Amino acid sequence: MDIGKSIGLEYGLPIRNAFGEALQEIGGENPNLVVLDGDVGNSTRTNYFRDEYPERFFNVGIAESNLIGTASGLAAAGKDVLAASFACFLLCNAYDQIRMSIAFPQENVKLVGSHSGISIGEDGPSQMGIEDVALASSLPNFAVVAPADEPSMRAATRAIFEHQGPVYLRSGRPEVPIIYDGGEVDFELGKANQVRDGDDVTIIAYGLMVAAALEAAAELQRDGIEARVLDMHTIKPLDHQAIARAAQETGAIVTAEEHLLNGGLGSEVARSVAGHHPVPMAFVGIENTYAESGEPQELLARYGLMPSDIKEAVNRALTRK
């Protein structure tokens, strides 16, 4: 991938690695933490925790339903619990268990789904989590968090344990550009980070699309358009204040996400904008389709998730301003 390279962004670790390292650290600080794995610990990086704390790590096998139920019981008995698998298998395979055993009884379980989006590449659509944010956001009592880079994933992994209640944390496979240079992140659940200022339009993104938005903003600047960029790392609860400010101060909003457009960040932001301060909007995301196997960069281009796609969306929104 070369997203962000043209504007000088360096590539850091895959966010799943940052998650794994942070989880291992937290495991050392919190002896009450138990981690559950659906036999993909080397993919999600929960095996970093397992290597240090095997007595608090349980691989329940390739059985996501039971993974969730077990997490529910452990949490009900007072343990701090994190359960991880691929985003698609966790949310899609065990959705009713997440609804019934975690969301409804409000169990304090942290779920982590790796391999989100289409940038996982060659393994293809059966492994791609492209509906996970919509599914998780639909659940009452859940918080949904999708960090953009290595430093913010480290901060997010800590933040989800400070939050009381169920959380879905979206993780990913490829190396991604570092947004928060120097590793210093002011990360507060539910509070968007403004990573670029501008007053003509606001691009609201999460995950890899934050880097794509920054690259698009740099290109727009050459056309005389100043774009604000918000890293909306928490999709739920949504930062309505930042959205309302963006609508008032910039007058147009574009959302960008590596996720289906159905039920993702775009629809939630639109609901917020419509309710508070209606302005023209445009949406970047996956259009009502499954992707295919291929190189990450090829897939992002084919399915409309490149900086150029964001730039076009901005121009569409601005024509209606």
Place this chain on the structure above:
Amino acid sequence: MVDRDVEVSSPTEMEERRCPYNYSIDELQETAYRLSRDIITMTTRAGSGHPSSSLSAIDIMTGLYFGGVMCYKPDEPDWPDRDRFILSKGHGCPALYAVLAEAGYFDASLLETLREIESPLEGHPNKRVLPGVEASTGSLGQGLSIGFGHALAGKLDGRSYQVYVMIGDGESNEGQIWEAAMSAAKYRVDNLTAILDYNKFQQSGPVRDVMPTLEPLVDKWAAFGWDVRQIDGHDMEVVMRTLHDIRTIEGQPQLIIAHTLKGRGLSVFEENDVNRKHGVTLTEEEAQGALEELHEMKVVNAYAEAHFEPEITPEDRYGEI
């Protein structure tokens, strides 16, 4: 990870375990009779619910809560060392509500509010609103995993509580039951006891028609690594002896296959060959007749097994139960 026992941490400071009731067999039978009356009365009053699915389970649940098996504190429902009971077949909750009221978790007058708006006695158990309910159930298949989580937590925290999970025969169509069975045996949680309320009928017909391949259950569970025994689930002496006996089992979760009668042998249910009036409440007239019949029999005398004649009986296969 290789199979291994869960490492038991050094015991945390534990309060003295207190079993609030230690009834004789006669007292248990008398109690089960009264709670059966409650089930019929409250479901007829509510006009919806699952009386026959509740009646099949009531003798075993009475034995658990009042026979000196389970230790708990009704005035401190979250006592960390309490024994747990999870009704995975959540539709049988009138039985659970009757038991919890009798145990002193809440006033018995609440039973009159079953299924009414704002009542904590919802159509299926909701742990957030009713003390004594360990798991919110009603979506079948999930309670055993939750119980497994509680059992793991008990081992990790060095607590000596036992976790009882009541599952249904129809519910055993769910794959998650078998996922949980595998995991519990892998981790050798001997503090987990499943009780199968084998009342032989599910919603659309007899279990042997809907899912004839559910049998042989003894072979299946034994193959999954569980200690398995079959009992008459209405013979209070046998129930109590079994519940006490299994506490000596080490290194294995246990399953009690309790042969029961859906409707506890009452003719108004027995006359229905399809599903023993699954999910159907009695009219006031039927309820009156059922209460009189219940008073005459009080104790279910017939072996539940006699009401079920599979092509190969469990006796043929396994000898006397």
